[in-house]
Amino acid sequence: MFTNTLYFDIPSTPKTEELWNKISAEYKSNAVGYYDLPINGEKLLLDIGTWGAGLRNIKNIVVIGVGGSSLGTKALYSMLFCEKKSDMPNLYFLENIDPVSIKKTLQNIKLDESIFLLISKSGTTLDTISIAKIVMVHFDIFPHDKYFSRRFAVITDNGSALNKFANEYGLKSFFIPKNVGGRFSVLSAAGIVPLTLCGIDTIKLLEGAAECRSNFFGRKLDTLFKKALAYTVKSGQNINILFSYSDIFRDFNAWFVQLWAESLGKKRGEERIGLTPVGLIGAIDQHSFLQLVMEGPKDKSVTFIRVENMADDMQIPDISLKYIEKVNLKRGVSAAALLNEQAVATMKSVVNEGVITDEIVLTTADAYHAGYLIYYFELLTSLCGLLLEINTYNQPGVEIGKRILLNKLGK
């Protein structure tokens, strides 16, 4: 079960109806393609199955991609790692043109046990292509080589430069639908291909997302409207914190940060609009950022995420250490219970300070709930974008730096 409890109240206003009409219109326009990804996965899964059936002795799937081409996959892989069967391939990411981390990652990988997935929606992401070239030289394998198409595949837009490259050399191409933006693409081929190849239950993942979709468009998710309204009122909080209780959410936080910052930071005419995302991990960041939430400016909202039944739970031993008896716990408290109770206690203290707070509880962190969670945050982002009256799906601000760079280093 997925529950989201709000510890603030926003009455149903005419704005709610207006917002519903807007998102319905956006959905029907077909301009934004992510809405239907959860119900359109069948063909893709068949395609992966057919292609994957030809792979033998693969121990590593290596994603070469950045931003929307890696963050979502990484988020789900980390969250669902406990569910992965040990005989399925491991997933690696080459996402930064950082020689130290590239070298470290390549040390773990043998060519003949690996599949490299070149992922770029546009097909011409500088870092991604540069890393791919480094990989080719490292393993001494090039597009003209006989075995190149057995080791490399691409995930991109149909007709992109990368797709043409793949066609030229006989590589398999998977496609990201044209109307699906990079940061909304994790439930398309961009995420589903690597995750399926690693043994993540992507059928359940899509089912969870489909359930969220059907609840939302069946008007059963009023919480999303209330949250979007609360976050976008002018006098309100413009820093939105995700306080996720478990290390398995570290990469999910990073995915959320991209989704939120890149979607909702936009110029609207002369005006600069934007909500600032912050990802925290509980209980660790109780010893860090929490002080600022408790006593700093009231410009923040906090969403707590926790998992009721965690994998690999263990008891906290009921032993007493001399002189440190002060922190003895009742008999039978498990690590997961302590983590959950830390979340609840911290949440209470934050609510007491009058901070806009809500709590998401997943029964378990399995593929189904992960799919639900992903889609839930995508919907929330779309709703906020509509309320802010900006284009949620583009990213014009990042082009300038790219031009400056290519002017200097490009051929």
Add this chain to the structure above:
Amino acid sequence: MFTNTLYFDIPSTPKTEELWNKISAEYKSNAVGYYDLPINGEKLLLDIGTWGAGLRNIKNIVVIGVGGSSLGTKALYSMLFCEKKSDMPNLYFLENIDPVSIKKTLQNIKLDESIFLLISKSGTTLDTISIAKIVMVHFDIFPHDKYFSRRFAVITDNGSALNKFANEYGLKSFFIPKNVGGRFSVLSAAGIVPLTLCGIDTIKLLEGAAECRSNFFGRKLDTLFKKALAYTVKSGQNINILFSYSDIFRDFNAWFVQLWAESLGKKRGEERIGLTPVGLIGAIDQHSFLQLVMEGPKDKSVTFIRVENMADDMQIPDISLKYIEKVNLKRGVSAAALLNEQAVATMKSVVNEGVITDEIVLTTADAYHAGYLIYYFELLTSLCGLLLEINTYNQPGVEIGKRILLNKLGK
């Protein structure tokens, strides 16, 4: 060499002199102990050397600690990992009461090859002590056992409950000076013990910090005053971004976030004061948060950090991939050069938007520069705290949640 170039200007005002007087007074008062850590390391290093000489066949140093007891050590270990000799022990961290990550970490560790460092300044950090109990049961080793004191040591305040526990069972205790707060303690025993045991050059680390100290108190670091003044003006930016170009800085960012948020988020009477830290990694987050910096509200400052000469650099091969020629680079560009040029190009685009921007360049990411960097940010935090007229060194806001929790789960 360590350089910090500002791309904004703040004239020298009477405030600069006032601030100098305040920090001099704070330094002389002896109430804040971190200032002198870089020049007081000798005795500690000797102590570690003597104790460490008795250790045999140690492959793992396991830090059990959270917040100020882990973040700084982790930051330096990640940054300096390339410098570590491969025959020195690896460092592990048990910092979250998360059953999934505890299990994962313990899988890598054998008892008779490991030293466990229980780190808690107060000596009664609930999560830390609970994790320690899990470790004891996992390896079936308890305080009364003959070999317990060969496997466990503590780092804490002199006279704390944990110190008394250590004395009772013959464990080695290292001390964090009383006037050094957790988040300012990385250059004390809290960080120096685990880092030295792993073969990090902590002498150079302290030398770098000492150089920064001597430059600052010799009034050669005007940049710090200008930055502090820029960040704390009322109408100014209250979100401070650290955009660090290299994956080696990921944990440094987390250390900065704690230092900044927990030090500078405080109630001043009825007023809520605070600066919000954000850690980004380049080039990855150019594909994420950057859009918000470029087009979102002007409530942010950005500090770029980059390393001129990176370890393990590699050439980006001068090969051309058919159809993807658009992103071909000039001959001879290395991965580190591309990463650095990405930083420079992005910085230019951010400066063009009128965002308060500055750039820190380290010649190399070695122990000396790391020490300088750590101390530099500690000084900046102290200066901002003085300008905001708050207590930089306490954290009253996080106690409430702890009380709620112990009421529920405590004995």
